Amino acid sequence: MLRLGVHVSIAGGVAQAVERALHLGCTTFQVFTAASRRWAFDAVPQESAELFRLERARSGITPVIAHAPYLLNLASPDERVRQMSIRALDAEFRRCQQLGIELLVLHPGSCPPQERTTGIAHLCTALARMLAEYGSSPRLCLELTAGQGNALGSSLEELETMLGCLPDGDVGVCVDTCHALAAGYRLDLPEGYERFWEEFQRRFGWERLGVLHLNDSRYPAGSRRDRHEHIGLGYCGLECFRRILQEPRLRSIPMILETPKGEDEREDRINLSVLRRLARGEMLSEQELQQLWSQDGTL
Ligand SMILES: [Zn+2]
Numbered sequence: 001m002l003r004l005g006v007h008v009s010i011a012g013g014v015a016q017a018v019e020r021a022l023h024l025g026c027t028t029f030q031v032f033t034a035a036s037r038r039w040a041f042d043a044v045p046q047e048s049a050e051l052f053r054l055e056r057a058r059s060g061i062t063p064v065i066a067h068a069p070y071l072l073n074l075a076s077p078d079e080r081v082r083q084m085s086i087r088a089l090d091a092e093f094r095r096c097q098q099l100g101i102e103l104l105v106l107h108p109g110s111c112p113p114q115e116r117t118t119g120i121a122h123l124c125t126a127l128a129r130m131l132a133e134y135g136s137s138p139r140l141c142l143e144l145t146a147g148q149g150n151a152l153g154s155s156l157e158e159l160e161t162m163l164g165c166l167p168d169g170d171v172g173v174c175v176d177t178c179h180a181l182a183a184g185y186r187l188d189l190p191e192g193y194e195r196f197w198e199e200f201q202r203r204f205g206w207e208r209l210g211v212l213h214l215n216d217s218r219y220p221a222g223s224r225r226d227r228h229e230h231i232g233l234g235y236c237g238l239e240c241f242r243r244i245l246q247e248p249r250l251r252s253i254p255m256i257l258e259t260p261k262g263e264d265e266r267e268d269r270i271n272l273s274v275l276r277r278l279a280r281g282e283m284l285s286e287q288e289l290q291q292l293w294s295q296d297g298t299l
């Protein structure tokens with residue numbers, strides 16, 4: 001079965017996320033376990049965590065993925081920021097354990113180009129601590145980034161370096177299609193797509209692929225800009241997603257949409273239906289895609 005879902009809001013309590021995912025027909029979903037744009041060190045209120053576990057068990061949805069807050073920077077040259085980040089990541093692991101969340105996606109962080117080696121060393125020291133404490137529950141997945149600003153982790157090679165510095169554990173990789181394209185991997189071209197997965201397989205093996213973020217890219221290949229676009233409407237293009245959804249080796253990997261959202265579920269519904277149609281092998285054309293988006297509230 002295809003594990004396909006979206007990043008859902010936890011507004012109104014984390015258990016609400018399950019309801020939202022079910023409503024969209026998701027078979028997996030992703031959440032922030034706390035506010036994503038400020039420091040969060042608190043646990044989930046016990047009642048709220050229990051309710052989440054209950055609702056999630058009832059839904060049958062598995063796995064559930066958490067995305068670590070954006071502020072965390074374990075590679076920062078600033079000692080204070082690193083300490084805060086370690087505390088915040090520790091809290092994130094705890095919240096995931098409270099909630100029974102299986103996978104935790106983390107951006108490797110950022111630091112000035114001349115300090116990359118030190119930055120990666122700081123990151124690995126911090127992660128080794130977490131792995132010693134929490135093992136693989138949740139399983140940590142480092143995300144391939146677009147390389148915007150001084151972001152680390154915008155190449156498979158650099159992610160391999162990071163994984164190589166960690167104690168032999170079960171750390172995975174999260175591949176985001178928008179980030180990969182923006183970082184210069186030509187997922188929009190058949191050869192580029194093949195080359196990317198060949199390299200992935202050579203460096204990591206399939207068992208390291210923990211999560212796929214399916215996002216199109218608002219900016220062209222190599223732009224190093226991290227701006228997500230609706231499926232098929234950006235520079236990755238419909239064919240890129242068709243290849244992914246028709247790829248037997250990727251079938252068992254949880255796939256999460258982080259595409260732009262409006263006031264209601266309309267955008268998520270359209271993007272999900274496009275992906276489901278591609279998965280069923282339907283010959284959805286660019287023109288039909290445009291039509292889906294131009295018709296108002298039809299889905
Ligand atoms: Zn992502």
Ligand SMILES: [Zn+2]
Nearest residue numbers: 179226227228
């Ligand atoms: Zn992104």
